[in-house]
Amino acid sequence: MQPLVILAPMSGFTGSAFRRLARRLGADLTWTELISAQMILVKGLDDPLLHVTDAERPVRLQLHGSEPRAILEAAERVCREIAPDGLDLNAGCPARKVVRSGSGAALLTDLPRLFEMAKGLVEIARSHGMEASVKFRLGFERDEMERIAETLLRAGVKILALHPRLAREGFSGRARWSRVRDLKQMVGKDARVYLSGDVKSLEDFHRAAAETGADGVMIGRAALTRPWIFTEIKAGKTLELKTADRIALLEELHAYADHLDAEQRLKMLKLFAPKFLKGVPGRRKLLPHLLAAESVEEFFTRLRMLDETHRSQTDQSPEEDGQLSGPPHHGGGRLHLL
Numbered sequence: 389m390q391p392l393v394i395l396a397p398m399s400g401f402t403g404s405a406f407r408r409l410a411r412r413l414g415a416d417l418t419w420t421e422l423i424s425a426q427m428i429l430v431k432g433l434d435d436p437l438l439h440v441t442d443a444e445r446p447v448r449l450q451l452h453g454s455e456p457r458a459i460l461e462a463a464e465r466v467c468r469e470i471a472p473d474g475l476d477l478n479a480g481c482p483a484r485k486v487v488r489s490g491s492g493a494a495l496l497t498d499l500p501r502l503f504e505m506a507k508g509l510v511e512i513a514r515s516h517g518m519e520a521s522v523k524f525r526l527g528f529e530r531d532e533m534e535r536i537a538e539t540l541l542r543a544g545v546k547i548l549a550l551h552p553r554l555a556r557e558g559f560s561g562r563a564r565w566s567r568v569r570d571l572k573q574m575v576g577k578d579a580r581v582y583l584s585g586d587v588k589s590l591e592d593f594h595r596a597a598a599e600t601g602a603d604g605v606m607i608g609r610a611a612l613t614r615p616w617i618f619t620e621i622k623a624g625k626t627l628e629l630k631t632a633d634r635i636a637l638l639e640e641l642h643a644y645a646d647h648l649d650a651e652q653r654l655k656m657l658k659l660f661a662p663k664f665l666k667g668v669p670g671r672r673k674l675l676p677h678l679l680a681a682e683s684v685e686e687f688f689t690r691l692r693m694l695d696e697t698h699r700s701q702t703d704q705s706p707e708e709d710g711q712l713s714g715p716p717h718h719g720g721g722r723l724h725l726l
């Protein structure tokens with residue numbers, strides 16, 4: 389059976405709008421970025437980070453914190469008022485600010501605390517009819533995957549999401565998929581294992597699935613520059629999107645961001661445009677103009693100029709411009725990739 393295709397959590401990127409886009413393009417499951425339990429307790433749930441729509445479900449909501457009591461209180465509130473499809477604990481984030489506060493990957497150095505948090509989360513999730521997962525790394529300074537996994541299994545965690553690098557490695561080197569295979573063999577039928585790390589293409593997806601037997605394959609950075617990677621996996625073929633198609637995806641992303649104000653939407657577009665346009669001719673020249681746009685309207689006007697310039701330079705007709713059939717996609721047209 390093909391593993392689940394999952395959008396990995398990425399702080400700053402995987403908000404509601406991008407999760408909706410990923411689902412629409414074929415992801416089976418989405419994941420929020422790490423959300424501070426402390427922030428929830430202090431500020432409540434009225435924050436764009438906690439905006440969840442039905443269109444992005446199933447979605448797992450990821451919490452981070454250093455205090456078991458805070459995590460559990462925040463989890464209870466989230467379950468009652470947002471009702472995500474699953475709860476997740478971050479035990480892998482190596483960012484200095486997070487680790488210094490005693491959360492994220494710092495939990496890998498304090499297994500009794502990790503156990504307490506995971507166990508509490510499992511119980512809360514269960515009482516709301518959902519499952520808890522923990523997303524973690526191989527260890528902080530050295531690989532202690534077996535000890536960590538044993539701790540999580542003992543706490544009753546049924547979904548283990550492993551990014552097989554050490555916290556101190558950040559993103560350097562290669563993700564060690566063989567350790568995901570080891571984990572899968574270790575847990576047997578007691579839990580499901582999701583792999584996260586270095587899956588960048590359709591081919592990687594199949595190789596990761598075959599080499600590890602993972603129940604889910606998470607896609608992070610590759611989804612930022614090729615959100616259609618989910619479609620590629622579902623369709624079983626590689627797609628090359630032309631400029632107009634990529635602009636349509638940015639328009640679609642914008643349409644999904646109706647919970648944000650105009651300034652936040654413009655900021656989001658400026659964040660994603662350089663990624664979605666990666667490899668497009670004329671990108672480097674256009675980007676400074678795009679990033680200087682002062683309104684969403686101005687942003688899209690400038691963006692469309694990129695496509696028009698490109699068309700006139702290459703003298704391509706819309707039919708030739710891309711392998712996807714259908715009319716040009718400007719003006720809110722939607723790509724039907726699946």
Ligand SMILES: Cc1cc2nc3c(=O)[nH]c(=O)nc-3n(C[C@H](O)[C@H](O)[C@H](O)COP(=O)(O)O)c2cc1C
Nearest residue numbers: 396397398399421422523551584585586607608609
């Ligand atoms: C910008 C960025 C932000 C991330 N934020 C989170 C996060 O909030 N929670 C988390 O568990 N992992 C986070 N990650 C890690 C990813 O989920 C994933 O495990 C990692 O990027 C490896 O997968 P990839 O090679 O597919 O990107 C982040 C990664 C990136 C690049």
